[in-house]
Amino acid sequence: MRLLIDTDTAGDDCFSIMLAARHPGVTLEAITICNGNVDFQCQVENALKTLEVSGLAGRVPVYAGCRKPLLRKPVEAAYVFGLDGMSDRNYPPVSQRPAPDHAVDAIIRHVMASPGEITILAQAPLTNLALAVSREPAIAKAVKHLWIMGGTDQGLGNVTPAAEFNFYVDPEAAQIVLNAGFPISLVTWTLTLEAAVLTGQDLDQIAALGTERARFFTEVNQAAVDFCLAKYGTTDTIHPDSFACACAINEAVITAAENCLVEIETASTLTRAYSSISSARLPPREEADPALGVAPAANARVIKAGNRQLYRDMMLACLA
Numbered sequence: 001m002r003l004l005i006d007t008d009t010a011g012d013d014c015f016s017i018m019l020a021a022r023h024p025g026v027t028l029e030a031i032t033i034c035n036g037n038v039d040f041q042c043q044v045e046n047a048l049k050t051l052e053v054s055g056l057a058g059r060v061p062v063y064a065g066c067r068k069p070l071l072r073k074p075v076e077a078a079y080v081f082g083l084d085g086m087s088d089r090n091y092p093p094v095s096q097r098p099a100p101d102h103a104v105d106a107i108i109r110h111v112m113a114s115p116g117e118i119t120i121l122a123q124a125p126l127t128n129l130a131l132a133v134s135r136e137p138a139i140a141k142a143v144k145h146l147w148i149m150g151g152t153d154q155g156l157g158n159v160t161p162a163a164e165f166n167f168y169v170d171p172e173a174a175q176i177v178l179n180a181g182f183p184i185s186l187v188t189w190t191l192t193l194e195a196a197v198l199t200g201q202d203l204d205q206i207a208a209l210g211t212e213r214a215r216f217f218t219e220v221n222q223a224a225v226d227f228c229l230a231k232y233g234t235t236d237t238i239h240p241d242s243f244a245c246a247c248a249i250n251e252a253v254i255t256a257a258e259n260c261l262v263e264i265e266t267a268s269t270l271t272r273a274y275s276s277i278s279s280a281r282l283p284p285r286e287e288a289d290p291a292l293g294v295a296p297a298a299n300a301r302v303i304k305a306g307n308r309q310l311y312r313d314m315m316l317a318c319l320a
């Protein structure tokens with residue numbers, strides 16, 4: 001699989017890159033950085049550092065992308081990941097530097113140079129992808145597949161009850177990307193609350209591996225552990241980005257999925273970025289209210305259940 005990862009590199013974003021870098025049969029071809037979790041330049045450095053720890057120093061270009069959402073003020077999540085996104089380890093910069101091109105240009109160039117070949121994993125707000133497909137709409141049909149970590153499946157977000165972080169930060173971008181005609185699979189925050197948990201025991205086993213990668217994982221994950229302990233009284237941590245990566249590179253992780261119409265709320269304040277997801281259990285909406293008309297066709301395969309144990313085993317294998 002030829003993979004491009006679009007990321008707001010902090011915490012679990014790094015573990016997703018490590019999983020892709022180490023998994024047999026995956027060629028990580030490029031990393032593009034989007035506004036999101038923490039200070040933009042920190043995110044660039046975090047991606048470069050993660051490549052070095054993964055044994056790919058100087059072999060995967062990192063392109064800096066959009067520093068702000070399309071319309072909204074930036075929103076960060078340093079309160080979860082630390083100011084640097086790496087549990088405030090403040091690692092010194094590595095020798096690889098970012099590639100000169102803008103991420104939006106790099107996405108278009110990589111996809112259009114190899115139509116039907118490139119899989120994209122989008123694990124950040126969708127600003128880069130929205131601009132790329134607006135500038136070159138042909139990428140929607142030229143990608144092999146677009147994996148998105150974002151949104152909620154019938155509620156329970158991590159910013160508001162309605163909204164998950166990636167969609168909340170740039171709802172207009174999410175709306176553009178979901179309506180652009182990409183072949184999409186969606187991994188929601190709701191799914192990851194059960195399927196993407198690494199328990200305190202799993203984290204102990206990772207620490208016991210004793211490798212440089214495992215040590216890096218444990219250091220970078222510390223802020224999430226502290227956050228979960230303070231907020232929820234548990235050392236279990238949730239890993240939506242690396243779980244989405246696991247689904248993308250190993251279909252066996254997916255145990256249930258449904259083709260759905262996913263629509264993003266952009267007008268409301270209360271439900272900003274809510275992802276409305278259709279369900280076969282609902283009546284046709286034109287029957288419920290003829291004024292609604294017939295719904296558009298499904299635009300995404302929504303992952304409904306995953307194999308947590310297999311995801312966990314993949315993470316341990318990549319860190320060993």
Ligand SMILES: [Ca+2]
Binds near residue numbers: 007008009010013123
């Ligand atoms: Ca992310």
